[in-house]
Amino acid sequence: MRPAYALARPLLFRLDAETAHHVTLRGLDLIHAVAGGLLLPRPPKPFPTRVLGLTFPNPVGLAAGLDKNGAHIDSLFALGFGFVEVGTVTPRPQAGNPKPRMFRVPEHLAVINRLGFNNEGVDALVRNVERVRNRRGVLGINIGKNKDTPNELAEADYLHCLERVYPLADYITVNISSPNTAGLRELQEEQALRRLVGSLREAQERLGAHHGKRVPMLVKIAPDLSESDIEAAARVLSDLQVDGVIATNTTVGRPDVEHLPVADEAGGLSGRPLMAQATTVLRMMRTRLPEAIPLIGVGGIVSGADAVTKMAAGANLVQCYSGLVYRGPALIGECVEAMRRRKEAPSRGHVPPVG
Template sequence: MYGLARPFLFHLDAETAHGLGLQAMEVAYRAGLNPLLSRRPAPLPTKAFGLTFPNPVGLAAGLDKNGEHIDALLSLGFGFVEVGTVTPRPQAGNPKPRMFRLPEHEAVINRLGFNNGGVDALVRNVEKAQRKGGLLGINIGKNKDTPNDSAENDYLHCLERVYPLADYITVNISSPNTAGLRELQEEQALRRLIGTLRDAQEKLGTRHGRRVPMLVKIAPDLSDNDVEAAARVLADLQVDGVIATNTTISRTGVEASPFVAEQGGLSGRPLMSQATAVLRMMRTRLPESIPMIGVGGILSGADAVTKQAAGATLVQCYTGLVYRGPALVHECVEAMRRRKEAPSRGPVPPVA
């Protein structure tokens, strides 16, 4: 069905198509028609962060910023869905147009800028969701007008509000679309922020009677020294997991695109090599007790297996869904299942 809808959606601007696609998926779900969109994979239980995921393929944050479509998305076969990024107060994001498809490269550039209805709206939506068939991650950030010196207050506010509802929480300090946000990945700023949030996480665990894992999402544009420093901090503070990576500000591989000069984060196929290299580098520097989620450039089951071979326990898709549709979920799960059942074949060769 997605193959039929894609030409129509690609005639619309990217953000309009994004919204219309979500609405159509929601209608299909409520009408019981989602099996026409995607074949649910057989279970492939995967343990990470003290949780058991029904399968290791998830949806990356950004598609459902306000948590309005959790049940419909889980019905597509994802083992987990991550909603957000959510901020304490509602914000409109950056001026439109702010999302651009690069179909010849199977890529997207976006500069949405954490457009969302605020954490209270997300909480209301999550409370209404049935959440059958998979786990829920909630991705938290700061408002764009909050200075970095006060960023921890925004993250703390969101952490406290979503803690009772999330299966895991992701701290987003790596989006390129909020001015200055990535400066929070600098070693001392990272240590200060994540240290504060780790203290709050443990206190909230005592208060609520359960410990919710906290992950940190990093950028693909970190230098080798930056990766070393981030790994050192995240290991010292014993975070529960790391997501590698967010979108990139690089335009390598898309220089011929008419949208190459557009500001924002690039995702999709051109990100695969860079994101996987950071994943692999971070994996070799973190203790095995800190699992990783690989995201960035997954457009096939083979791509998912490449992330797994580079050190990811779980993977996430986003832009790949734009070009491949929901069938990508089943393909990735089955590819990862084959790898698990045939380990003698050895690792997938690194991305060139």
């Protein structure tokens, strides 16, 4: 019998990308509520992985962006993810950029989006997370700033979100790398990064003492950083002893798709064309950060082999998003099993370098 997603995909692809996104999430919620696990893929066998002081049921997670408001957490965990990252969330609700703002590139298993942190605000996300009934894995919450908040005031936005989500999150990601909020990536510049992350690290320790638990804080970086930018970012993140780094966000470049009409659409490119670039940045960060700072590899994973390549480049965990658009939930189990095989038999075969 063909997997349910293989049957549904042709119908979903008749819809525009953003409509299909919402239809898929509503359908997943309905299936989860009515049929439980009967119509969902069998979850992968447990592959416990200890990272960030947390035990992940398996090392394959959902990247931020698919569930910005944390409204579908139960259903997403039911697919078999070891961890789910919701957000990016901002202090105040915002509509994001004008539509259309999501575009498939099926011949390259890619997506271009310029959503722009569209979300209902951090208070709505908090209410949704508080209603979660069965958190089957690790929950990450990704925080950002509002579009109309100037960079010189961004710290207050991040601090507000950090304080609101801290009691509910297993880990928190600071998103300073989306290309779809004007000027956001300027916060990755060395001095701006040091000021922002330094302030958030102080707040993290203060909140840890107040709540009686220390929630790890990670920073998500862009794939478009130069080598000198990567070295500067690694220096700052090492000095400030962040708990982890996520490499990477989407790219403003158009590798492999520059000849297509859709390449003229503004926004971040994700999916298979991002794989080499994101993995190169991941590898460069791994060689520049102390081993005590783990890395999550994301960007371009459309197969189990891609997940293994991320591991070989230094990732402790991986995340998927755009690959799910084309492969569906089967991608999760495929990645888990490929990573399991590599960990159990690391000497078998050679994983070629990427980039």
